[in-house]
Amino acid sequence: MSWLEHSIMAKRGVAKGEARAHHTLTEAEQGEYKYVYGPYAAPVLRVKPGAVVAAETHDAFHGAVKTEADLPTKVLNFPYVNPQNGPIYVEGAEKGDCLAVHIQKIVPRGPQPAGTTCLIPEFGGLTGTGDTAMLNKPLPEIVKKVHVDPVTGVKWSDRITLPYEPFIGTIGTSPEIEAIASIVPDYYGGNMDLPDMAPGAIVYLPVNTPGALLFLGDCHAAQGDGELCGVAIEHPTVTTVQIDLIKGWTFRWPRLENERFIMTIGSGRPMEDAARIAYRELTRWLAADYGFDELDAYMLLTQAGRVRLGNMVDPKYTIGASVLKEIVG
Amino acid sequence: MSWLEHSIMAKRGVAKGEARAHHTLTEAEQGEYKYVYGPYAAPVLRVKPGAVVAAETHDAFHGAVKTEADLPTKVLNFPYVNPQNGPIYVEGAEKGDCLAVHIQKIVPRGPQPAGTTCLIPEFGGLTGTGDTAMLNKPLPEIVKKVHVDPVTGVKWSDRITLPYEPFIGTIGTSPEIEAIASIVPDYYGGNMDLPDMAPGAIVYLPVNTPGALLFLGDCHAAQGDGELCGVAIEHPTVTTVQIDLIKGWTFRWPRLENERFIMTIGSGRPMEDAARIAYRELTRWLAADYGFDELDAYMLLTQAGRVRLGNMVDPKYTIGASVLKEIVG
Amino acid sequence: MSWLEHSIMAKRGVAKGEARAHHTLTEAEQGEYKYVYGPYAAPVLRVKPGAVVAAETHDAFHGAVKTEADLPTKVLNFPYVNPQNGPIYVEGAEKGDCLAVHIQKIVPRGPQPAGTTCLIPEFGGLTGTGDTAMLNKPLPEIVKKVHVDPVTGVKWSDRITLPYEPFIGTIGTSPEIEAIASIVPDYYGGNMDLPDMAPGAIVYLPVNTPGALLFLGDCHAAQGDGELCGVAIEHPTVTTVQIDLIKGWTFRWPRLENERFIMTIGSGRPMEDAARIAYRELTRWLAADYGFDELDAYMLLTQAGRVRLGNMVDPKYTIGASVLKEIVG
């Protein structure tokens, strides 16, 4: 029996964690991809809890970087980067509810070399940027195209092949009245770039607006902690998610559950604020649902908490704080 | 002869810095006040360069805090705070242009005590917040209503009266595709809470979208550097601005000019990033328009730059960097 | 054959990674424990490369917190916390060299309950502190004593037992002319609170002053990422390290090697600066010693780097950035 049957989604979901109607969201069905998370675009799909959606995602560059000669400054047009599928309207979802999104599968699509990473001027973790403004000359612009295969992996060089470990870089619900660029991570999810958003995991997202309005995109074939230069192995995919709805489970920041741990996710600057958010949310979750006194949870996480750095390059940095299920029971 | 005749607005504006048609934007004409800076709301007014607009602004609470018993958690409904007048569509404005907004006058309106400050739980510079998450108990919720008079000043207590030094707390243009909460300051302006946005000054704002879409509101009767507890002396006003348009003057972050200095304004977290943005913009401005080598400007500002802290409480902190006109000529 | 035989210490050490003379550093031999990392105290031991030293360490409170009634504010006397063994003078070590410290063994000592954690007012990751100053009331002061056993683990409660996973919380060499409180982590090591400083690992420390002057102490029986409340499971130990010397291997920040990965360690505030330091050092290390072009290393670490958060509570935060040996060869 799968752990999924004991998941929070299974216990509390309107659809009891069951996969029901299947939908597709092909490029044609999607039509225009979206560049903001917000309530102003019409839904491209309306589903009921239990829906399974297979979405054709683009890479973060909408496929514009086809060869290593396609320099970002030539082929990209900011702020039209990081195209998203959606919004998907989930029937019955209201502010104060929680969307459960079980990531079932991520499969690469499109012509090879399917993977792209690059250095974009004034973007990345070890360079002056628009936010951390410097007078230094930017790093050179470099594009690297790589072959991506679910079985043989990501071919970095003759010497190095990395395992194919795909995940969803950007996923979230709509803010209530704001429309935020898809490059930003925040309380509703967005561009968290957290490798734990991988097949098998269930992401819990706060609902801020009627229908929740789920967006997703920006899948990565491989990524290290922090997404150091700002560009993981970006690749187009078919990503399949199962969507459930938990009524009245109200919290501010995204949560995640997989077979081994529960996690809370904070995004902010400076980075310690992302860590504080994640750990405060986890502390309070242990107090609310796992029978701990709040300060005892705080002291326990001091000994047993785990931290994953999602990104250190986006407009807000993202950190996940987790604890093993075997510890908190 | 006023310095205004030598201002950048006068030299480069489509309307040559001249005040032309007069408009009002009363509560009735405004209709619904706005809570996001974005391109999704219909303009409430269309004007030509040279327009003078007298806008009836609300205080940051839309007048909901009427007495010291009206606690914020009871009478406010987030994110519906910091109501804005606008958007005002400026004819001829296109992405890459610059809007010049000369602040002519700010006059208090409404019944006394017209001024409000308060402590809002988990908001402010010396308390844990939603962004800088702590487990400590919040500070108590306190409301203070004060009498505001342009002549006699802001009556803080029997012992202390502060001068009436009004300014516009929140002003800016629309982002291109985003709609950002009016509590946020960023590259398009917004909630900078910078006391130099006072009568007499000219604010230069980058245009990101057709018509520029000017918003403004949130006038303060008095405020210290940093707006420490997060709430200045908020008050409703009639605020009169003159709007001009500078074609093809392209920059990223707001600028300001008054009789004595030129200033660039950065917003970000951590605070040093706001300072870096402001000073990089000023360095480059000196290089572009005042005949300096970039590194010489950098070294000169080391000796002669001045910094004003706008806010240390909003989602991004705001810093203005300035230099006296008498130094840079 | 152990991986140690292929370690950098084995390849480049003056003693070729061999364990030679054995020394003890008992409480009596140590005499006064030290509270600063600096060159002003006389060495308590002089050793040659290859020396093995078994040191009796105190817990971070010098044993003053004996029961749950011994509140920190009553029994501690700042800045006399975090007592250190040393300094150990390593013959032949000069500025520009590198000390290799192989952590052989950590064994608890002293009466039970040997482990201590607590909440100290204005200290910790989710509370206002002396550095992140707030007006909120401090969290309550709480002491928790726990039984620590290498075999059965750390008994947190009737419900929860954590594995015994000991490591050295504070270890480093002396700065050249500074004497820094042992609670601080910085370029010379110090209070990094990084769980990878565990038995089996080799720590590489820059030498800044003649004899290197090694200090160590503050061993933890268990700790989560970030040491959230600021106090891990502190416990007294006998800690055994093997010390080697690598002539002319010059770098600025601590490094670590174990069977699986190589790591660089940065400490700073805000936290992103700690991450930047760690990743820049790792990028440059790959370029210097592993045959990578610097920007290619930067892009590879984007896909394959791993981050461990040591502490988010000390005067500087600590982050380790690592990459698997199987990837970089």
Add this chain to the structure above:
Amino acid sequence: MSWLEHSIMAKRGVAKGEARAHHTLTEAEQGEYKYVYGPYAAPVLRVKPGAVVAAETHDAFHGAVKTEADLPTKVLNFPYVNPQNGPIYVEGAEKGDCLAVHIQKIVPRGPQPAGTTCLIPEFGGLTGTGDTAMLNKPLPEIVKKVHVDPVTGVKWSDRITLPYEPFIGTIGTSPEIEAIASIVPDYYGGNMDLPDMAPGAIVYLPVNTPGALLFLGDCHAAQGDGELCGVAIEHPTVTTVQIDLIKGWTFRWPRLENERFIMTIGSGRPMEDAARIAYRELTRWLAADYGFDELDAYMLLTQAGRVRLGNMVDPKYTIGASVLKEIVG
């Protein structure tokens, strides 16, 4: 009658704010200049409260940058920069007391061009540094020597002359057991680079160790807010200070008083932490000595506080928060 007669120093000082014995601290009397703030060096002078000391200070480079061809990387030897006069032992000073230092006079000395500013690789506010590590190429190394005259000012170029507005860049007492590089500002003072440390002001410094051990140096002929590139107009001087002692006035961070305002000074990273420290200290000072309720002081400073950015380039950033005496009485 001078405001000095009503100063805190006059009211509470052991010497009642009176200037008594005169001392000199010439280069010969100083002997070796000091590069750390700490208790490990023998005092060069012992004085009683009321002492006036005229100290021959060096510039931050110990005079090594004599011409514009003397590049910092050639003539400087880190960490031997920012030489300090002292320590001066003040009789009767004990931990928990406060040293009052009235800055009487700063006079340039030495051959012309007496002033030096420069760009040092990986140092400054708009460049990657050792703390904010980047992979970008450093800015070029540039030295600029300028003529400094108390009457005619600082001759920046044919076009620009800046007023001579000298102040003490680095001043403080010794930590209790630490010895910190003189380039660092912290709770005991140090390299604050705050232009308000100017003739006329009284600086109040916490005493952490017997005799207080006063250090000072690093005088600037002119400096903008933030000391943007990291190097003000450095120049050698004769600096005259009057030293008094206030028994039992215990606080953590430096304070300053001049004719117009009282100020508290915080240093930290990120910059908002420096601001928080400064404003918390000021809030509590108003509550302790000026008859305010703490939260009322917090709300008043929101309307009337003023912020000065000292440095945005040192290992900690420095901010002074002040309020006019005419407001707080």
